[in-house]
Amino acid sequence: MTRQNKVLIVEHSPVVAEGLKSLFEETEYRVIATLPTLESALERLPALNPDIVVLNPMLIDFSQRLKLRHIFQEYPNLLLAAMQTFYCEQSVLAQFHTVLDLEDNPARISTKLKNALEAISHETEGAPAGSELSMREKEVLKAISKGYTNKQVADMLHLSVHTVITHRKNISHKTGIKTLSGLTLYALINHLIDENEIQ
Amino acid sequence: MNNIQLNPSMKFSDLLNFNPELILLLSRFHIPLGFGEKTVEEICAEQNLSANLFLLICKVYSIKGYKISREEAERTDMGDLLLFLSDSHRYYLEERLPHIATHLMHIAEKCTASQGRLLQQFYEEYRNEVIAHFDYEEKTVFPYIRVLMEGKQEASFRIREFESNHSNIEEKLQDLVSILLKYLPPESSPQERISITMDIYHLTEDINRHSQLEDHLLVHYANMKERGNHDQTE
Known part of the structure; x- marks a missing residue:
């Protein structure tokens, strides 16, 4: 399998964004950009071409909140990870491939992403x-x-x-x-x- | 298979030449063997059965993916259809399932004790699911259709409830086939497993067609009536 380690962080809080970024430095994943809104992320997505998007679910427009898969439908190989900082409804989180928590340490983040990447590669290739x-x-x-x-x-x-x-x-x-x-x-x-x- | 060949004045025996599997439907229409040279129309008249409905069901059962036209749906004799559906339920429960059960029990005896138990349990669960499914139709849906046939409207039920509750009872049968063919130890009753797989295949096809009749004819009829009743009360 090719290396899938490019991460785009979409988070409006600088504290969380910077925190994530420094935690990611201790993992095999590489943060390629940090953006404050979903709109800006979607605009830059083709150019940045990340493997993983870590997204604060609160940044999804309310009317679109249950349509996450639709928003990212052109990027079937992209792993969508939620960064949960506030309470978020299960139905929204369920659309993500994995959910990161404020308590997660670098090892935990790494495991979660690795497991999710494994599942997603089966999903898109269609498990033989x-x-x-x-x-x-x-x-x-x-x-x-x-x-x-x-x-x-x-x-x-x-x-x-x-x-x-x-x-x-x-x-x-x-x-x-x-x-x-x-x-x-x-x-x-x-x-x-x-x-x-x-x- | 071409449906143009099917018409009320054709010989009944030609119908079975056209699709020998239709013979499995006869008991459900209470049509006895020994039809000689009689036509479809004559045989149906003897049984007091609408020939149109009989031929429509023959088409649905013979032609894969047959689309029931609006016209066919509208001239369906609902009373006869309900009788056929109920008789089919009885046929599945009293003839097909016990037959499959007998074979399954033989196979279970050849497996390890715990596999055998689980196999039996799986079958029991399936049977209960089927019973509940048919029960709902017999006790709720069919009586509702009869109320509509009398030109009345029941206050507490609408056909869309049936549409959204109409569960798929074929899924477990497909699982059973996978288990029988792929996962049981090869040495436990191979012949019986092959024969039961064919039985399950036929039953699945049969139930598929059965659901198609319910989904298209019953639902279409009820929708039409409900709309009519609604317009009258306005």
Whole structure:
């Protein structure tokens, strides 16, 4: 896989923007620009060509708040990370590939972005049908087979809900199994879980 | 397959030559075997069944992706359609599912104990889902259509509730096929697995056509009636 490490920060607060920037210096990711508004970011996006956009969800115009994927539809390979500084509704955050928190340290940020990049590359390439499940997909499958909800799985594995859903789609695509009880049966047959672990 | 061949004056046996699988529909229309040289019209008249509706259902079941025209929808005999849909529900529950269940239980016996249990549980869940789905239609949707047929309007229900609740009961069947073909240990009853897969395939196709009839004919009819009733009260 080619290196995907160019980050664009879209954040109006200089404290947060500068803080993020310095944390990113301790990771493998490189901040290529910091912009204060979503509009300016969208304008510069083609020229900057980042791999990752870290965006404060509050900067999305209210009427567009649930249309994030639509706003970025021309950039299917772009990873969208939310930088949550205030409370933000789950429905808005769910559109992002991952969500960063104020408490995150550089290692945590790095893990979150790496996991999300892995999921997104499957999503856009279309997970090759017939290939084995990845380690991450197996983890997600194990958790949902045990009866955890998407939200709980997201919390347990430090993923966004959106990423969990993407993993689920890829799992279903590979196995040809869509329903929860079908996936549970699959997990059991393949010894990913034990019968007494099912709730 | 060309639908121009299907008409009320054709010989009934020619219809089955056209698509032998239509024979699976006969019990649901209560049409007995032994039709000799009778025409479709004659056989339908004996059963007091609308030949138009019968042929329409034959088309939907024979021609993949058949589009029901507005005209066909409008001349549908709703009473006959409801009887057919109910008889189909009975056919699925009392004939097809038990047949699949019997095979599944054989397969389950050849798997490990826990796989077998889960397989049975999976089937039970599916069966309950199907029962709930049909129950809703029989107890809520079909009676509502009958009320509309009498020219009345029920205050508490509208057909769009059915449209948005009409769940997909084929999904679990497809999952079952994946599991049977791809993931059970190869040595556990391979022949039975192949034969059951074909049964499930036929059932899935059948239920697909069945849903198509419900989604197009029932919903179309109810929408038309609801609009009419609404205009009258204004």
